[in-house]
Amino acid sequence: MPNETLSINSFNRAIIHIDGDAFFASCEQSRDPALKGKPVITGRERGIAASLSYEAKARGVRRGMRIFEIKKICPEAIILPSDYETYSLLSKRFFEIVRRYTSEVEEYSIDECFADITGLRRPLRMSYPKIAEKIKQDLDRELGFTFSVGLGPNKTIAKIGSKWKKPSGLTVIPGYQIHEFLAQKETEDVWGIGPQTGAYLKNERINTALEFAHKDEEWVRRKFTKPTIETWQELNGKFILPLDVTGRTTYTSVQKVRTFTPPSNDRDFIFSQLAKNIENACIKLRRYNLRARNATFFLKLQSFRYAGMEIQFSRPTAIPSEIINVVEKYFDQIFDQSLSYRATGIAFFKLEEDVTKQLDLFCEVLRAKGLKKLYHSIDEINDKFGKHTVHLGVSSLANSALQHEKERGDAPLRKTLQIKGENKRQRIGIPMFIGAVT
Amino acid sequence: MGLCKFKSINSVTRLVKKMIEAELISKDEKGRLLPKKLFGETKILGSITAGFPSPAEEELVDTITIDEFLISNKEATYMLNVSGDSMIDAGIRSGDIVLVERGKASKDGDIVIAEVDGKWTMKFLEKLNGKTILMPANKKYKPIIPKEELIISAVVISVIRKYH
Numbered sequence: 001m002p003n004e005t006l007s008i009n010s011f012n013r014a015i016i017h018i019d020g021d022a023f024f025a026s027c028e029q030s031r032d033p034a035l036k037g038k039p040v041i042t043g044r045e046r047g048i049a050a051s052l053s054y055e056a057k058a059r060g061v062r063r064g065m066r067i068f069e070i071k072k073i074c075p076e077a078i079i080l081p082s083d084y085e086t087y088s089l090l091s092k093r094f095f096e097i098v099r100r101y102t103s104e105v106e107e108y109s110i111d112e113c114f115a116d117i118t119g120l121r122r123p124l125r126m127s128y129p130k131i132a133e134k135i136k137q138d139l140d141r142e143l144g145f146t147f148s149v150g151l152g153p154n155k156t157i158a159k160i161g162s163k164w165k166k167p168s169g170l171t172v173i174p175g176y177q178i179h180e181f182l183a184q185k186e187t188e189d190v191w192g193i194g195p196q197t198g199a200y201l202k203n204e205r206i207n208t209a210l211e212f213a214h215k216d217e218e219w220v221r222r223k224f225t226k227p228t229i230e231t232w233q234e235l236n237g238k239f240i241l242p243l244d245v246t247g248r249t250t251y252t253s254v255q256k257v258r259t260f261t262p263p264s265n266d267r268d269f270i271f272s273q274l275a276k277n278i279e280n281a282c283i284k285l286r287r288y289n290l291r292a293r294n295a296t297f298f299l300k301l302q303s304f305r306y307a308g309m310e311i312q313f314s315r316p317t318a319i320p321s322e323i324i325n326v327v328e329k330y331f332d333q334i335f336d337q338s339l340s341y342r343a344t345g346i347a348f349f350k351l352e353e354d355v356t357k358q359l360d361l362f363c364e365v366l367r368a369k370g371l372k373k374l375y376h377s378i379d380e381i382n383d384k385f386g387k388h389t390v391h392l393g394v395s396s397l398a399n400s401a402l403q404h405e406k407e408r409g410d411a412p413l414r415k416t417l418q419i420k421g422e423n424k425r426q427r428i429g430i431p432m433f434i435g436a437v438t
Numbered sequence: 439m440g441l442c443k444f445k446s447i448n449s450v451t452r453l454v455k456k457m458i459e460a461e462l463i464s465k466d467e468k469g470r471l472l473p474k475k476l477f478g479e480t481k482i483l484g485s486i487t488a489g490f491p492s493p494a495e496e497e498l499v500d501t502i503t504i505d506e507f508l509i510s511n512k513e514a515t516y517m518l519n520v521s522g523d524s525m526i527d528a529g530i531r532s533g534d535i536v537l538v539e540r541g542k543a544s545k546d547g548d549i550v551i552a553e554v555d556g557k558w559t560m561k562f563l564e565k566l567n568g569k570t571i572l573m574p575a576n577k578k579y580k581p582i583i584p585k586e587e588l589i590i591s592a593v594v595i596s597v598i599r600k601y602h
Contacts, residue, residue: 031516033591034556093513141541142514144591417519419535420600433518433538433551433592435558 007175007237017158021167023111024051030144083412156234182210257345272397291316292348300343386425528575538592549594
């Protein structure tokens with residue numbers, strides 16, 4: 001039984017998963033040849049490695065490592081502030097290039113996507129592996145760094161494929177070969193099986209993904225809930241998990257967190273930081289036409305511990321001035337002057353679509369309508385002249401102060417290269433090659 | 439005469455005279471009456487184009503934006519700030535923005551972006567008896583003859599210079 005094939009088909013459905021190799025670090029290396037072949041790390045403004053090039057990995061740097069640790073083990077490391085604007089521009093291009101081949105693309109994260117290429121062999125006159133290869137070639141060539149691709153009969157297997165060989169791998173797993181790959185995979189390495197389930201399976205003396213896949217359905221259904229059952233079905237070659245191709249149309253929660261250095265115990269400054277986060281989160285709520293019923297705000301202490309509180313609004317809102325008023329009441333309950341803080345954050349939950357509700361007793365709705373109109377105008381002004389052109393007075397301290405001291409405060413290079421016609425806030429939406437051009 | 443129950447031709451003449459004065463009718467050279475503005479018609483003041491259906495939809499279908507004009511492959515286009523005067527004779531100055539297409543096959547005579555010693559360089563690509571060289575457009579500079587493999591990253595598509 002152990003080596004029996006799990007599926008006799010090759011591709012009932014042909015799903016590919018594409019993963020950008022060391023995405024952020026690669027974005028940096030691809031635009032500046034001076035960084036090529038060097039250990040490049042992004043995330044300087046956070047004080048930790050957010051992304052690292054393969055050269056940095058080879059020197060023992062790991063994701064999430066603190067900057068001072070990195071400097072010890074890899075003194076030649078080039079540590080850059082994150083340039084999310086450029087990463088996002090390149091991420092969009094990544095998805096657009098995949099969409100040249102199929103409209104069925106799920107943007108899974110900034111550097112990963114799934115694509116359904118089922119049925120395209122004839123119109124494109126290529127085999128499935130050939131289509132996957134072509135997409136990879138386009139991406140590598142036009143974005144200037146490599147991607148790893150997995151092709152399988154479903155999302156779970158495609159993801160095993162893209163992880164199989166990195167960087168720049170192309171791994172094809174037809175149904176009849178799934179078992180060969182699963183035999184070499186630990187259950188926990190499978191997408192959808194978390195450490196909890198993995199530990200449980202180990203207790204049941206199931207170590208490899210193949211052993212799990214060979215368990216009979218009745219046993220799996222008895223022991224697990226829906227997500228794990230679906231993963232088990234996909235490991236057996238069935239197509240269960242559909243692609244979500246709608247893109248992000250809505251959110252179930254919205255949060256904004258920002259770190260600042262040096263840590264501070266200045267009550268007004270910290271509250272201003274929190275107010276700015278609330279403003280930012282509200283901008284996002286309004287962009288998706290949402291309102292929040294609940295919020296959690298929190299302060300991160302210098303000791304890396306958190307203090308926070310959950311609050312409920314009397315009616316759903318996306319108006320920062322209202323929220324800040326409510327938050328201020330509770331802020332002083334958790335703020336302690338004798339401690340230093342390094343970050344603030346806000347998270348909104350219980351979001352609902354912003355549609356006008358029934359009138360309440362004190363005509364609050366009418367007032368809210370006026371505020372809504374006001375914020376609509378503010379959003380338009382800020383769209384035109386840049387984010388935070390109009391902001392609340394309470395956020396001023398956060399808007400005028402540098403977010404970080406010393407080297408952590410350096411802006412990404414692109415933001416310092418202003419072209420005639422660009423302003424401090426708004427730049428041309430085309431990624432820029434950096435470095436001397438003569 | 440029957441229509442207005444006039445009793446004499448004189449009355450008719452008087453009415454006609456009034457109507458001519460009011461520019462409602464006129465007389466031709468033989469004395470016959472010609473209608474002028476009798477039926478509430480509009481006076482033509484000269485030709486204007488208003489009144490036609492809005493041109494936006496139909497007529498603007500075949501126009502392209504300045505973006506589309508300057509860029510051919512959107513996903514592969516990058517911009518780059520020019521410094522130095524090595525391409526001055528090709529009309530590319532320091533401070534110009536060039537739009538380049540990454541991964542495009544380059545041919546003889548293209549202006550290309552190549553990677554040389556960890557830097558970008560912009561030069562004319564020349565292919566001479568199977569050899570590739572990078573030619574500056576300025577006599578002060580020497581051609582670059584790559585010792586090893588030459589990495590050509592992009593081809594210049596357009597140049598932008600903004601004055602105001």
